[in-house]
Amino acid sequence: MTSASSVSPVKPRSAIHPLDDFYAWNGRPLLPHEVVPGDSLPEPARSLLVHERDMTRTLEQFHGSALHLRVVSRRQEGDSYWRESVLELDGTNQPVELGAIRIDLSRFPEPWRGKILEEHLPLGGILNASGIQYTSRPTAFLRFQPDAFITCALHFSESMEVYGRQNALRDSAGRILAEIIEILPPPGAKRP
Numbered sequence: 001m002t003s004a005s006s007v008s009p010v011k012p013r014s015a016i017h018p019l020d021d022f023y024a025w026n027g028r029p030l031l032p033h034e035v036v037p038g039d040s041l042p043e044p045a046r047s048l049l050v051h052e053r054d055m056t057r058t059l060e061q062f063h064g065s066a067l068h069l070r071v072v073s074r075r076q077e078g079d080s081y082w083r084e085s086v087l088e089l090d091g092t093n094q095p096v097e098l099g100a101i102r103i104d105l106s107r108f109p110e111p112w113r114g115k116i117l118e119e120h121l122p123l124g125g126i127l128n129a130s131g132i133q134y135t136s137r138p139t140a141f142l143r144f145q146p147d148a149f150i151t152c153a154l155h156f157s158e159s160m161e162v163y164g165r166q167n168a169l170r171d172s173a174g175r176i177l178a179e180i181i182e183i184l185p186p187p188g189a190k191r192p
Contacts, residue, residue: 015140015166019100019181022073022084031147038141038165045163045184054136054169055182056087056124059096065089067096071119072153079106086153087122095154098164098183107177108132123169123178133172140166144183154185162186 014020015035023030038050048058060067067087075082080102087097101123105113112130115121127134142164144150151157164183171177 013179015142016181017166018082018102018179019084021082021102022100025075026073028147028149031150032145034143035140036143038138041141041143041163044187048184049138049141049163049165049182052136052138054124054127055097055099055167055180056122057128059087063089063094063096065091067122067125069119069122070095074119079104081105081116083119085119095185097185098150098153100181101178102180103178104176107171107175123180127169127177132177134177135170136167137170138165138167142166142181142183150183154183156185158186160186 016031016033020030022028038046041049044062048055048062051058056067066089068090069083070086070088070093072084072086074084082100082102084100085098086095087099088095103116103123105116108116108130112126112132115126116123144162144164146154146160146162150162154162162183162185164181167180167182169177169180
């Protein structure tokens with residue numbers, strides 16, 4: 001029998017995981033953030049974030065356009081694949097979300113694994129096309145004071161609060177397919 005004092009505690013994941021991994025890897029100071037109740041988010045952030053649907057379909061319906069990826073950075077270790085990317089509207093390349101995602105590639109058969117690594121389509125679109133059964137479950141709603149990285153990635157210049165969520169996508173057996181931070185640009189922000 002092991003005593004409680006000899007068991008090392010499991011470090012809980014940050015409320016902004018896996019975005020915190022990218023900040024550490026890139027030597028950026030951790031982004032100021034606050035976990036907030038979903039019903040406290042202002043519109044349109046509340047409608048776009050407080051639900052259990054995938055963000056790809058939600059943002060495509062809201063903006064009336066298909067989306068594609070602009071990858072900012074990536075990392076792969078075995079079947080763990082991290083991607084920091086911006087979802088942009090087809091045609092205009094307007095950024096509508098900054099995402100940081102860790103995907104378990106072992107959960108995706110070909111050709112879907114290859115589609116993920118092509119880095120053109122958002123994961124939600126790939127999942128919807130694949131027929132893989134999954135659930136989307138937000139684990140935290142977040143308010144950020146954006147830093148230079150976020151304002152540059154989302155193409156806005158004002159110092160405005162932005163909102164996001166931490167989300168987990170799971171397969172039908174409950175195994176994690178992906179862990180995601182999804183951050184929206186502020187509505188009506190002036191583009192530089």
